[in-house]
Amino acid sequence: MSSVQEVDAAHPGARDYSRLATTEFRRERMASLTALVVGVGALGNEVAKYLALLGARKIWLLDRDRVEASNLTRSVLFCFPDIQEHLRAGTPKAEVAARRVREINPDVSATAFVGEVGDLGLGILRRADLIFCCVDNEAARAVLSRACLRLGKLLVDGGLGLINYSGGLVSIFPGADGPCYVCRKGQTRRRELLQELFGTEDPCWVKEKRQEERGIVPTTPLMASIIGALQVEVGLRRFFSAVPGTEGTSYRLVLNPVPELQVIEFSRSPNCPLHEPEDRISGLETLKQGCSQEITPRLLFEQVSLSSYLTLDWPLTVGACCRSCGYSWRPFLRRARMRHESCPGCGSVDIAETSTLSEIESGSPWQDYTLAELGFPRSQIHQLVVRSQDGSRPHYVEIGDSFEEGQAIKLCS
Ligand SMILES: [Zn+2]
Numbered sequence: 370m371s372s373v374q375e376v377d378a379a380h381p382g383a384r385d386y387s388r389l390a391t392t393e394f395r396r397e398r399m400a401s402l403t404a405l406v407v408g409v410g411a412l413g414n415e416v417a418k419y420l421a422l423l424g425a426r427k428i429w430l431l432d433r434d435r436v437e438a439s440n441l442t443r444s445v446l447f448c449f450p451d452i453q454e455h456l457r458a459g460t461p462k463a464e465v466a467a468r469r470v471r472e473i474n475p476d477v478s479a480t481a482f483v484g485e486v487g488d489l490g491l492g493i494l495r496r497a498d499l500i501f502c503c504v505d506n507e508a509a510r511a512v513l514s515r516a517c518l519r520l521g522k523l524l525v526d527g528g529l530g531l532i533n534y535s536g537g538l539v540s541i542f543p544g545a546d547g548p549c550y551v552c553r554k555g556q557t558r559r560r561e562l563l564q565e566l567f568g569t570e571d572p573c574w575v576k577e578k579r580q581e582e583r584g585i586v587p588t589t590p591l592m593a594s595i596i597g598a599l600q601v602e603v604g605l606r607r608f609f610s611a612v613p614g615t616e617g618t619s620y621r622l623v624l625n626p627v628p629e630l631q632v633i634e635f636s637r638s639p640n641c642p643l644h645e646p647e648d649r650i651s652g653l654e655t656l657k658q659g660c661s662q663e664i665t666p667r668l669l670f671e672q673v674s675l676s677s678y679l680t681l682d683w684p685l686t687v688g689a690c691c692r693s694c695g696y697s698w699r700p701f702l703r704r705a706r707m708r709h710e711s712c713p714g715c716g717s718v719d720i721a722e723t724s725t726l727s728e729i730e731s732g733s734p735w736q737d738y739t740l741a742e743l744g745f746p747r748s749q750i751h752q753l754v755v756r757s758q759d760g761s762r763p764h765y766v767e768i769g770d771s772f773e774e775g776q777a778i779k780l781c782s
């Protein structure tokens with residue numbers, strides 16, 4: 370029995386995919402593909418729609434926001450009769466999009482993840498074959514690009530309105546040995562992005578930056594469709610190609626005033642610090658017994674080595690104090706997330722961080738908190754550094770938290 374028939378037998382309601390049979394997107398390829406779409410705005414809607422039509426096996430959708438009335442001019446997956454209900458209820462975008470994907474093609478298993486890029490455990494990202502980045506801010510792109518690099522995943526980044534409202538850019542980052550998003554930035558922007566990535570940023574700069582980012586970029590459904598289609602087309606072709614290569618490729622498209630497509634090849638920047646060999650996740654051990662709600666750093670040390678310490682992907686704020694009312698608390702939040710926080714006592718945003726953590730040593734008072742209490746995402750891959758006489762080496766442990774596919778999953782905050 371051919372694999373195509375097997376797939377169809379497993380799904381009695383399967384589509385007739387014969388028109389795709391001689392294309393790059395033939396059934397045996399698409400029926401085994403798990404694609405993650407990060408950002409379910411105008412672009413993410415289009416990417417998800419095309420992946421659904423092509424019959425990807427699994428489409429995972431990640432977005433932290435809820436549907437809004439202003440989305441409807443550019444978001445095909447939200448334009449259904451029951452949308453008023455979702456607008457009233459404030460249904461997350463990822464959840465509405467996942468339902469539509471299942472309706473467009475019942476062969477697809479669609480899962481909604483409600484949260485930010487940093488809330489998605491690396492273990493979930495690891496289980497995706499191909500990642501489409503459809504977010505509208507550079508910091509999230511940098512976080513995702515770094516994660517894909519460490520896991521050796523192909524990342525297809527799309528952006529709208531970068532040149533003017535009738536333009537867009539699609540970039541392929543091959544993962545592993547290739548360039549990353551930060552490689553493509555000039556010296557100043559790179560430094561700013563790295564500061565933001567590692568939580569060492571100057572809070573004033575971040576606040577200014579947020580103000581700028583709040584400026585609304587004009588987006589048309591036409592460009593979202595064109596750039597989304599380009600993202601899926603070149604992304605799948607690259608993924609399925611026999612020799613995916615280690616160079617990056619950008620497609621810069623402008624339709625107005627004169628249609629023009631520029632193809633730019635790019636390599637890893639020798640000055641980008643995100644390519645240290647020890648950051649590459651390899652030799653992964655998965656802890657199946659126990660979940661993030663139960664496992665503590667102490668348990669990890671006992672499992673791996675008592676002369677190890679846990680390094681955090683980003684600094685964690687474990688102590689904060691309100692300058693207005695004096696209230697102090699333990700937020701257990703990424704430093705980058707702290708900037709959105711207000712005082713639980715009085716609501717003031719004038720908050721001081723009093724204690725941050727970038728590693729947890731064996732024997733430290735933090736070793737008995739569970740990974741969930743410490744604010745780590747579910748299915749996270751943790752990096753322990755094991756000290757020995759020959760120096761130190763990284764050891765990667767994935768927490769085998771399970772999630773139910775085809776559901777809406779609220780990621781930890
Ligand atoms: Zn780089």
Ligand SMILES: [Zn+2]
Nearest residue numbers: 691694712715
């Ligand atoms: Zn306060």
